[in-house]
Amino acid sequence: MQTFKKEERLCKKKTIKILFEEGKKFHVYPFKIIWMDIESDSKYPVRILISVSKRFFKKAVDRNKIRRQIREVYRKNKSLFYEYLSRQKKHCVFAILYTDGAFITFKELEKKIIIILQRLIDEHEKTFK
RNA sequence: GCAACAGCCCGUUCUAUCGCCACGAUACGUUUUACGAAUCGGGGAGGAAAGUCGGGACAACACAGAGCACCAUACUUCCUAACGGGAAGGCUCCGAUAUAUUUCGGAGACAGCAAGUGCCACAGAAAAUAACAGCCUAAGCUCCUUUUUACAGGAGAUGGCAAUGGUGAAAACGCGAGGUAAGAGCUCACGCCACAUUAAGGUGACUUAAUGCGGGGGUAAACCUUAUGGGUUGAAAGGCUAAAUAUACCGGGGUUUGAGGGUUGCUCGCCCGAUCCCGAAGGGUAAGCCGUUAGAUCCUGCCGGUGACGACAGGACCAGAUAAAUGAUAGAAUUCCGGCUGAUACCGGAAACAGAAUCCCGCUUACAGGACUGUUGCUUUU
RNA sequence: CGGGAUGUGGCGCAGUUGGUUAGCGUGCUGGUCUGGGGGACCAGAGGCCGUGAGUUCGAGUCUCACCAUCCCGA
Numbered sequence: 001m002q003t004f005k006k007e008e009r010l011c012k013k014k015t016i017k018i019l020f021e022e023g024k025k026f027h028v029y030p031f032k033i034i035w036m037d038i039e040s041d042s043k044y045p046v047r048i049l050i051s052v053s054k055r056f057f058k059k060a061v062d063r064n065k066i067r068r069q070i071r072e073v074y075r076k077n078k079s080l081f082y083e084y085l086s087r088q089k090k091h092c093v094f095a096i097l098y099t100d101g102a103f104i105t106f107k108e109l110e111k112k113i114i115i116i117l118q119r120l121i122d123e124h125e126k127t128f129k
Numbered sequence: 130g131c132a133a134c135a136g137c138c139c140g141u142u143c144u145a146u147c148g149c150c151a152c153g154a155u156a157c158g159u160u161u162u163a164c165g166a167a168u169c170g171g172g173g174a175g176g177a178a179a180g181u182c183g184g185g186a187c188a189a190c191a192c193a194g195a196g197c198a199c200c201a202u203a204c205u206u207c208c209u210a211a212c213g214g215g216a217a218g219g220c221u222c223c224g225a226u227a228u229a230u231u232u233c234g235g236a237g238a239c240a241g242c243a244a245g246u247g248c249c250a251c252a253g254a255a256a257a258u259a260a261c262a263g264c265c266u267a268a269g270c271u272c273c274u275u276u277u278u279a280c281a282g283g284a285g286a287u288g289g290c291a292a293u294g295g296u297g298a299a300a301a302c303g304c305g306a307g308g309u310a311a312g313a314g315c316u317c318a319c320g321c322c323a324c325a326u327u328a329a330g331g332u333g334a335c336u337u338a339a340u341g342c343g344g345g346g347g348u349a350a351a352c353c354u355u356a357u358g359g360g361u362u363g364a365a366a367g368g369c370u371a372a373a374u375a376u377a378c379c380g381g382g383g384u385u386u387g388a389g390g391g392u393u394g395c396u397c398g399c400c401c402g403a404u405c406c407c408g409a410a411g412g413g414u415a416a417g418c419c420g421u422u423a424g425a426u427c428c429u430g431c432c433g434g435u436g437a438c439g440a441c442a443g444g445a446c447c448a449g450a451u452a453a454a455u456g457a458u459a460g461a462a463u464u465c466c467g468g469c470u471g472a473u474a475c476c477g478g479a480a481a482c483a484g485a486a487u488c489c490c491g492c493u494u495a496c497a498g499g500a501c502u503g504u505u506g507c508u509u510u511u
Numbered sequence: 512c513g514g515g516a517u518g519u520g521g522c523g524c525a526g527u528u529g530g531u532u533a534g535c536g537u538g539c540u541g542g543u544c545u546g547g548g549g550g551a552c553c554a555g556a557g558g559c560c561g562u563g564a565g566u567u568c569g570a571g572u573c574u575c576a577c578c579a580u581c582c583c584g585a
Contacts, residue, residue: 004148011452014415049452060179060484064456068149072457075148106458 004075010049010093019049019093024123028116030104035094035120037127045085048074049095056101066098069106073113081117088128094120 010016015038023034050070052063074096085092096116104112 006150009452016452051452061482064484068456072148075457 004071005044008044008047010047010095015047015093016049016095019095023095024127026119026123027099028112028119030098030100030102031112031116032097032099033094033116033120034097035092035123037124038091038093045082045091046078047093049093050074051095052098056098062103066103069109070096070098070113073106073110077110077114077117080114081120084121084124088124090124090128092120092124 010019019034019036023036025032025034027033050067052066054063057063057066
């Protein structure tokens, strides 16, 4: 299912605060990923936060565009990560931050996101073995 | 037909696949409400949503009053819920055309320096009381000379004057005549300006004409004066539900002889009035609903008005998110740019400015391209 | 959403009530002292005062609009 509902987004202020204080981080240019494991009884295994800083893109239109493209790519490719987590019976939250001042094309974006999801699985395996 | 200027309006479209947000309907599950997932239906950024520069609506608190501050505005009339906005008009200045002055276009924070105070660098005698240089010394005073013995001449003191001073952004209304010892709006004619009165036109600003009185440097985006207006706060307003608890303890100060609070900033006055303020330290919560989208609303027609705009009739319901929806990809069309060409075709690239957050009316700023209207110029055809 | 501050040589800052030629420290360039470096001394360059209008005889300064940066308020 290539959906992206409210339950799949990270909305709780408290959770966000904890994530930024205690989450594990890695970089895949031009992104920065912060993730952590949580206890939850939601039917969706992952909650995600997408952020594009005002520091890199001054105009709201540009920020919206990048955020929407990231969301779109994630929506289409997330099944990989979902299947893995469902097998492990784990829940996870992560934030994906765009940390560069230039645009990249949609196809490049797609490649990067797939790399990120693969890396997340790897990191997750390392942590819980 | 082309070009320039001004005004006004629009501001990409279609298809496929996969999504997001709220609403309505249907049947289903848990079953009191409500919630959950499913299907269907129609809806989902802008002319500036931006800057947050004005003004409102709305909400809470306050609302015997007086004075002083403070802030805003500033030609007139009208429009508007209101405005620092808009319309029409007046005046001043600038540009063009013809050169009496008219016509066209543009700009103007456009009340008052003749209410007071301040400031005006350098230069210059002097930047506003008129001083200095200078000119004159008539009348009256002192001395001297000559002698026709007083009418003269000279010097001094005393007094008068604002013409001359060529510097400056700016020089004591301009210019001419009279007048005088020398001079001066001191007087007069013409002209400029200010004020007052009257008459005519205009709702009015104002215009034209006459009479009277008068002479004034500039600067209020200098202080200020005058007139008018202004209660404070701001959706983080405010209301409700849920959850959670502790005015702990310590230090300082005040107090029924009136502390403290409210009343706009202050003073007076008025009202309430018995645990009140400050510091330090600590405990709990920080989740959701209403406000929140039907309104100074939008569309069409017609009428009134020079116009901004208003009245009437009919129709429509048109975003409501909240770590924040309104999208992504692919293809096609349309427009523009570049390459190539005699021209099409073809290839490549681009599609402006920009994203609602309580709502509305303005202003300002950004903007690819296009449509319409008007004026002016050139050209072609009839 | 509301309120406020700042913008001046490369960098950090002064600049009064509009006035003649916009200063200071540091850095830069050249020279002198030294055998050389450091250091000291001397000289010099470098500014349309964030941008654009307006008021004024004359704006870094006054007024308006815009741009950028920063801060405060739950």
